[in-house]
Amino acid sequence: MISRCSNDNSSEMRLSASERPNAGTIRVSEIFGPTIQGEGAVIGQPTVFVRTGGCDYRCSWCDTLYAVDSSFRDLWKPLSPEAIMAEVIKLSGNKPLLVSLSGGNPAIQPLGGLIDMGHEQGYRFALETQGSVAKDWFAKLDNLTLSPKPPSSEMETDWDILGSCVAAAGPDTDTALKIVVFDDLDYAYAKEVSRRYPQLPVFLQPGNHTPGTVDEEAPGVDMKGILERMRWLVDKVVEDQWFEATVLPQLHVLIWGNERGV
Numbered sequence: 001m002i003s004r005c006s007n008d009n010s011s012e013m014r015l016s017a018s019e020r021p022n023a024g025t026i027r028v029s030e031i032f033g034p035t036i037q038g039e040g041a042v043i044g045q046p047t048v049f050v051r052t053g054g055c056d057y058r059c060s061w062c063d064t065l066y067a068v069d070s071s072f073r074d075l076w077k078p079l080s081p082e083a084i085m086a087e088v089i090k091l092s093g094n095k096p097l098l099v100s101l102s103g104g105n106p107a108i109q110p111l112g113g114l115i116d117m118g119h120e121q122g123y124r125f126a127l128e129t130q131g132s133v134a135k136d137w138f139a140k141l142d143n144l145t146l147s148p149k150p151p152s153s154e155m156e157t158d159w160d161i162l163g164s165c166v167a168a169a170g171p172d173t174d175t176a177l178k179i180v181v182f183d184d185l186d187y188a189y190a191k192e193v194s195r196r197y198p199q200l201p202v203f204l205q206p207g208n209h210t211p212g213t214v215d216e217e218a219p220g221v222d223m224k225g226i227l228e229r230m231r232w233l234v235d236k237v238v239e240d241q242w243f244e245a246t247v248l249p250q251l252h253v254l255i256w257g258n259e260r261g262v
């Protein structure tokens, strides 16, 4: 299974040559914080975000198109692990904390060296990915969130690669599932993912149907609609007696709406 964790993964090969990172450098869309982690297993923890640029998916409702759409490519900087750690250290006042690696798909970037470097200085690392590309260095992470995409995203899950991601993380990384739910079909998908990985904690996150478009700088958010979906999802889990699931909102969206860099 681990042999799938290579650089010539087929999902990654779907990226054009200019979209693939250079060896050693990491393509970065933004570094910000400290803020709190707004989602999933480590929700509420103070963290600095490193958001990489480029993604092998294009979910219909992606809330970070500026780190996905190639029209933003010129804004993604190729940075060395040293340069990224220098910024993380500056933002955190040299006090180690949790670093959240997100994107885009951070799994298509060479992040193993950055994780080693940060660990040496006492920083911890969490990573969010859709589970479409597996890397050996997932085993170095403190937390791995796998967020496979439900039908409403219009993406297809490659179950073998998702399995390779779980295997690559191994026993020393805290791995969790986090599934965005918009409707009944998404809910059924979340149950299927959880059925396949009963050993993994599962977090359900109501979808934000107002994430904005590539042309919007600061899209407005339909908070009432998101909270209604949250209530629907809680009712669903309770009625269904899915007592192993944890339902959480995107806390940062409740606080700051669709604002960037928070």
Ligand SMILES: C[S@@+](CC[C@H](N)C(=O)[O-])C[C@H]1O[C@@H](n2cnc3c(N)ncnc32)[C@H](O)[C@@H]1O
Pocket: 055, 061, 062, 063, 064, 102, 103, 104, 105, 106, 128, 129, 130, 146, 147, 178, 180, 205, 206, 207, 208, 209, 210, 211, 250
């Ligand atoms: C922007 S993605 C980046 C990491 C990775 N590409 C992934 O999808 O897991 C970070 C998280 O935001 C979630 N997300 C993206 N758009 C969303 C939306 N409109 N509503 C709720 N969650 C969303 C994703 O499912 C994922 O769990």
Ligand SMILES: Nc1nc2[nH]cc(C(=O)O)c2c(=O)[nH]1
Pocket: 035, 036, 037, 038, 039, 049, 064, 102, 103, 128, 252, 262
């Ligand atoms: N505060 C905060 N929490 C988050 N959790 C996941 C995020 C992401 O965009 O990956 C995110 C984000 O952008 N901000």
Ligand code: SF4
Pocket: 055, 056, 057, 058, 059, 061, 062, 063, 064, 068, 103, 104, 105, 130
């Ligand atoms: S996989 Fe993540 S970053 Fe990529 S398009 Fe989907 S939500 Fe956006």
Ligand SMILES: [Mg+2]
Pocket: 063, 064
């Ligand atoms: Mg986000």
